[in-house]
Amino acid sequence: MNLNTKVKNQIIKTISECMKIGERNIYLEKPPENIDADIAFPCFFLAKTRGKNPVEVAKDIAFKIEPEGYIKKVEASGPYVNFLFDWTVLGNELLRTVLKQKEKYGSSALGKGKTVVIDYSSPNIAKPLTVGHLRSTIIGHSLYRIFKFLGYRVIGDNHLGDWGTQFGKLIYAYKKWGSEEKLRTMPIQHLLELYVRFHKEAETNPEIEEFGRMEFKKLEEGDRENLKLWKKFKEFSIKEFNKIYTRLGVEFDYMLGESEYLDGSKKIISRALKLGVAKKSKGAVIIEFEDMPPLLIQKSDEATLYQTRDLATLEYRMRKFKPEKILYVVGSEQSLHFKQVFRAAEMLGIKHTGVHVNFGLMSLPEGKMSTRKGRVVFLEDLLDKAVDMAKKIIEEKNPCLKGKTRIAERVGIGAVKYNDLSRDRVKDIKFDWRNALCFEGNTGPYLQYTYVRASSILRKSGIKQFKSFDAGLLKSEREVSLLRKIFLFPEIVENSANDYKPHYIANYAYELASSFNDFYESVPVLKAEKDLKISRLALTECIKIVLRNALWLLGIEVMERM
Numbered sequence: 001m002n003l004n005t006k007v008k009n010q011i012i013k014t015i016s017e018c019m020k021i022g023e024r025n026i027y028l029e030k031p032p033e034n035i036d037a038d039i040a041f042p043c044f045f046l047a048k049t050r051g052k053n054p055v056e057v058a059k060d061i062a063f064k065i066e067p068e069g070y071i072k073k074v075e076a077s078g079p080y081v082n083f084l085f086d087w088t089v090l091g092n093e094l095l096r097t098v099l100k101q102k103e104k105y106g107s108s109a110l111g112k113g114k115t116v117v118i119d120y121s122s123p124n125i126a127k128p129l130t131v132g133h134l135r136s137t138i139i140g141h142s143l144y145r146i147f148k149f150l151g152y153r154v155i156g157d158n159h160l161g162d163w164g165t166q167f168g169k170l171i172y173a174y175k176k177w178g179s180e181e182k183l184r185t186m187p188i189q190h191l192l193e194l195y196v197r198f199h200k201e202a203e204t205n206p207e208i209e210e211f212g213r214m215e216f217k218k219l220e221e222g223d224r225e226n227l228k229l230w231k232k233f234k235e236f237s238i239k240e241f242n243k244i245y246t247r248l249g250v251e252f253d254y255m256l257g258e259s260e261y262l263d264g265s266k267k268i269i270s271r272a273l274k275l276g277v278a279k280k281s282k283g284a285v286i287i288e289f290e291d292m293p294p295l296l297i298q299k300s301d302e303a304t305l306y307q308t309r310d311l312a313t314l315e316y317r318m319r320k321f322k323p324e325k326i327l328y329v330v331g332s333e334q335s336l337h338f339k340q341v342f343r344a345a346e347m348l349g350i351k352h353t354g355v356h357v358n359f360g361l362m363s364l365p366e367g368k369m370s371t372r373k374g375r376v377v378f379l380e381d382l383l384d385k386a387v388d389m390a391k392k393i394i395e396e397k398n399p400c401l402k403g404k405t406r407i408a409e410r411v412g413i414g415a416v417k418y419n420d421l422s423r424d425r426v427k428d429i430k431f432d433w434r435n436a437l438c439f440e441g442n443t444g445p446y447l448q449y450t451y452v453r454a455s456s457i458l459r460k461s462g463i464k465q466f467k468s469f470d471a472g473l474l475k476s477e478r479e480v481s482l483l484r485k486i487f488l489f490p491e492i493v494e495n496s497a498n499d500y501k502p503h504y505i506a507n508y509a510y511e512l513a514s515s516f517n518d519f520y521e522s523v524p525v526l527k528a529e530k531d532l533k534i535s536r537l538a539l540t541e542c543i544k545i546v547l548r549n550a551l552w553l554l555g556i557e558v559m560e561r562m
Contacts, residue, residue, distance in 0.1 A: 002108055002490040003097050007070050007090065008039065011083055015041060018064045030488075037082035038484065044079060054079035091471030091483050098486060098542040099466055106489045106549050110497075111152030115321050118144050118154060120329040121250070124161035125237035125257070126170055126191040129244050129379040135359050138417050138555060139425055140329035141250045142502040143357070145553050150497055155253050155321055159313065162234050162257035164306055166195075168216025170233065171226050172208065173198040175215075187236035217301055220262075244379055247413060249555055256313075264312030265304045268348070269297055277347045287344045295340040310341050315350045325353045327500065332358040332426065357500045360428035387412035390445070394562070407559050411445050414556040418444030421554050422506040442510050444556055447547065450513035452562040453520070454544040458537065460526060466538040473535045478519040482539060485512050489546050493553065502554060509550040516543045 001009075008028055016023045031040040043061070047054035058076040065074045065081075072086035098105045120140020123133050140156070148154045173194035174183075182190040202209050219226040238255065245251070269285055272278035278287045283300030297308040317326055328338060338356040345352050390412035394404050401407065422442060423429060440446065474483065489508070496504040525536045548558050 002106070003090075003094060004487055004490040005108075007085070007487075010069060011039060011041070011071070014065055015061060015081075018061060019046065021046060031080070031082060035077070035082065036084065037077075038085045038487075039083045040077075041081040041083070042079060043081065047079070085487075087474070087480050087483055088472035090487070091474060092469075094483060094487055095466075095469065095471055095538050095542050098545055099538070102545055103549060103552070105545060106493050107149045107151070108490060108494070109151040110494065111147060111150045111324075114324040115153045115155065116147045117157060117317050117321050117323045117326040118147070118329065119157050119159050119327065120144070121245075121252070122159040122161060122330070123241065124166065126167070126188070126233040127195065127237075128188045128192055128376075129241060131377040131379055131382055132362050134379060134382075134416070135362055135420055135425070135429075136329045136331070137245075137248065137250055138420055139357070139359060139502060140327075141248075142421060142505075142554050143327060143329065143497075143500060145555065146493060146497050146502065146505070149493060149553060152324070155323070156251070157254040157256060157317075158252040160234075160238075160255060160257035161306070162230075163259045163262070163304075163309065165213055165216045165303065167230055167233070168214065168219060169198050169209075169212030170195055171215045171219065171229050172212045174229060183232070183236070187233075188240045191233060191236075213301065213303070217303060220303060244383070247383055247409070248417070249413075249557065258306060258309040258313075261309045261312035261316065262304065264316060265308040268308055268311045268315070269304075272297065272344075272348060275348065277344070287340075287347065289340065289343060292336065292340055292343070295344050297344075307337060307341055310337075311345055311348070311350070314341065314345055314352050314354055318350065318352050323353055325355055327355050327357045329357045329359070332360055334358070355500075357425070359425040362429050382416060383413055386416050390415065393445075398562070401561060407562060410557040410559055411448060411562070414444035414448055414551075416444075417554060417556055418447070418506060421502045422510070424503050425501060447509055447513050447551060448556070448558055449562055450517060451544060451547050451551070451558045452560065454516065454540050454547070455560045457520070457525060457540055458544070461533075461537050463534070463537055466534065466541060469535045469538040470531060471535060471538075473532050474539060476523060478515070478522060479536075479539065482512075482515055482519060482543065485515060486542055486546055489550070496553075505550050505553050509547060509554070512543065512547060512550070516540075516547075 011028060012023050012026045015021070015026050025045065026041065027045075028039050028041055031037045041058075041061070043054040043057040047057040050057070055076070055078055058079055058081050061081045062074050062076040065071075067074055067086075070085055070090045071083055073082075073084040075082055075084075101107075118140055120143075121133060121137040123129055129137075144154050144156045170191065174191075177197060178194060179190065198208065198212070215226060219230055234257070269278070272287060273280075273285065278285050278297060280286075281294075284296055285298035286294040286296050288294045295307055296305060297311070298304060314326065317323065330338070335356060335358055338354070342352065342354050342356075345354070387408050391404060391408035394401060394408055394411070420429070471483070474480065485508070492504055492508045496502055520540075523536070525533065525540065527533075528536055551558055
């Protein structure tokens with residue numbers, strides 16, 4: 001049990017005993033910034049159950065509770081009971097806890113014995129990773145780390161789009177216009193050129209769409225030539241994807257593509273027809289709903305679709321992993337798709353825990369990204385440009401710095417990640433270089449710089465370990481504010497997991513960094529009186545630990561110098 005939970009439980013138990021109410025009915029909340037309190041208990045529910053005025057109930061509770069332990073003051077404020085912590089007592093235990101737990105501070109055993117499957121990134125093979133793939137990849141990986149931090153068994157699956165009619169089109173295009181040499185030397189670029197060319201040709205020559213469907217049908221039937229080409233496209237694609245994933249620090253437990261579920265898809269279709277859940281319509285097989293458009297699970301030419309494979313994948317994951325949740329980190333434009341798939345699964349008797357963790361679109365000034373029209377920003381190009389810009393800034397600020405290339409990689413990629421993860425995932429993002437690569441204000445490099453600053457202060461102090469300090473000396477408003485923020489970190493992590501929103505942690509990290517910089521610029525640390533100096537340095541060490549943990553959860557690396 002973390003300290004945050006321990007303190008809350010003490011307050012809940014005290015209220016429960018005082019008012020003869022079950023602990024499950026007691027909800028605590030964080031008071032507004034302008035209220036001088038650390039935790040508040042709203043009395044509305046309790047007052048309603050007892051037929052009393054919530055203001056009077058709050059007064060009654062405040063009168064009955066004697067401050068003790070971590071609690072310094074209890075007072076009624078309208079319909080709320082406000083609790084103010086004794087930061088002399090709590091501060092010492094808090095700092096000792098952080099210094100002892102280090103990289104584990106903020107973690108918990110909340111998810112012990114539970115499994116979460118996270119489906120993220122999931123690009124189509126034979127196409128390059130673009131900026132449009134960034135959100136699913138880094139939001140999903142951040143959630144992977146967050147749930148693991150909370151004690152869950154986490155399964156990360158990169159569900160590759162490696163099957164479907166588009167591969168028939170690509171095979172047709174390669175046979176007609178492809179170059180074996182280009183495929184060997186620049187595979188992804190060449191396959192993208194062929195894909196774009198196919199769709200340009202189809203605008204004036206629509207019959208080639210049918211040729212593409214025919215090639216895919218041959219692939220589904222096991223045609224040796226088409227199967228060989230498909231495997232080659234997939235092999236080249238995964239190799240290229242892994243280069244980008246390595247740079248992003250993103251890993252997966254599985255990379256099971258749609259092609260892994262072809263047999264399962266056929267069984268889904270057969271079962272749906274047998275149960276009367278699906279019916280044939282003009283040669284195709286559909287599942288109808290009362291409040292949504294029908295879900296097509298087999299085309300009239302008997303080709304399967306990705307929604308059929310999603311049903312088979314969902315059933316497989318539930319059977320194999322028995323997860324508490326399956327999180328699908330996929331764009332909001334797929335909301336209807338997941339509503340249909342989840343409903344169809346229930347109709348088929350598949351008990352599931354699927355959740356669509358949606359996010360907004362990433363768009364260019366010209367509009368939504370489209371691989372068909374070829375108007376894309378490659379993710380590799382974005383990362384390269386970010387790193388180059390970081391390198392130039394580092395050269396200007398610290399030309400003698402050792403390891404500039406490695407540091408620039410961390411700063412540049414950290415900037416790109418934080419630009420995305422600091423925003424609410426459900427909102428659309430209009431991408432442009434200036435906003436993504438700004439190195440001032442609420443940015444990844446600012447947080448990394450704050451970490452470096454804390455490291456520099458601690459190096460200059462010469463203190464390696466903090467065995468004795470007195471948090472009671474940390475009395476200023478800025479110091480208590482920092483203690484409060486450190487105390488809140490475990491709660492922020494849990495909230496982020498509950499809502500599937502990494503930006504809670506990003507916003508927290510920015511507030512922590514801003515408060516620390518304000519503290520350092522306002523009060524002496526290295527030049528303070530000895531005992532106060534040691535206490536402020538212990539606080540600095542704890543800020544450094546918490547900031548590193550927060551950035552790790554976001555997948556952002558830190559460095560000791562910059």
